[in-house]
Amino acid sequence: MGGRIRSRISSAKQILKLQSLVTRKKPDVPKGHVTVYVRETHRKRFVVPITVLNHPSFRCLLKRAEEEFRFNHPMGGLTIPCLEEAFVHLTSGLP
Template identity: 65%
Template sequence: MAIKQILRRSFSSERRSNSVDVPKGHCAVYVGENENKQRFVIPLSYLNDPLFQDLLKQAEEEFGFYHPMGGLTIPCSKDLFTDLTSRLSRI
């Protein structure tokens, strides 16, 4: 599955970068629609949610397997992302 390839490459890039501040069971993602991307640390469990998987598919369509920030880059507004993650945290 292509999403697994995106994640595998993003996680390996993160291991090479400064990932000390990412707790076990979490991953860092970069969110934004332009050059001003914001870094978020999210639980890995979010990756199983269908809404979050839609965002991952968008990331694949826009960036393929190249993520210029060194971690997974998600091309959506920060407001949409924070709304989605706040809903997921309540589940």
């Protein structure tokens, strides 16, 4: 009997946790876009089209960032440790 109660409590906690995730205010990211944070300190938030993720230049940037720094996503978006100017230059030339 005690096992069933613990199981129900655990299930209730999971449901509450999922509800809080669903009802949490979502950031303004249009459909078909992804959030990218740039820089290692004082991160700046960019919203870019998902199509950018498949571009060879952007994939190269992601690969270098992964090899050098590993990925760290504490803000819930993709974090790339590079200069803001380099990121803007790269993404501004992409379709």
